[in-house]
Amino acid sequence: MSRLFFISLVLLAGFFFTQCQDDCGGYYSSPGRLIGISGIQTQAKPLRSTPPSSHIDSFGIQMVVDFLFAQQEAKWSLINTAYACSPPPEPRYDVSQYIDSIKVFSEPNYGSLSEITTLLSYEQSMDLSDYNSFQERAMLESYGFFYLKEKPIVATDYTFFFYYYKDGVITDSSFTQKYFISN
DSSP states (O other): OOOEEEEEEEHEEEEEEHHOOTTSSSSSOOHHHHHEEEEEEEEESSSSSSSSSOOOTEEEEEEEEEEEEEOOOOOOSOGGGGSSSOOOOOOOOOOOGGOOOEEEEEEEEEEEESSSSSGGTTTTHHHHHHTTTOOOOOOOOOOEEESSSSSSSSSSSEEEEEEEETTEEEEEEEOOOOEEOOO
């Protein structure tokens, strides 16, 4: 009788330790709780796989955000359940909780002024000036493109400087490489 009880106890313990949990690993494993931004990179990139063109509708200014995450607590388990579970969907992180306004400058002057914030849109759906004035607060994701709405006055190599603010304080800044833009 005690042998049967012991075998049942071992089988029951094995059953509990191998159960699938909601936060198991797999294709995408959550890096932990989001706590901030470690850096933002920007660069001008052609949008098509064909040879790059310098027309404003053929390139975008890519923004890539590096997030900071709190260290994830490791849960103890006798057997790793990641092989038995479906991976969770990849989360979409919202940058707008850490950035409430963006100012963009060009060198040399893109138009008559060096500040070109009003000439940019994010993902062709949200004007950057509307974002800065809190009129439109669509999600800024960790990866996206800014697009120019107007051609420059002079065709030349431009460098764009981005300044990211939270509550009036600069949280980060970045700049693109020189990129030739035709008019």
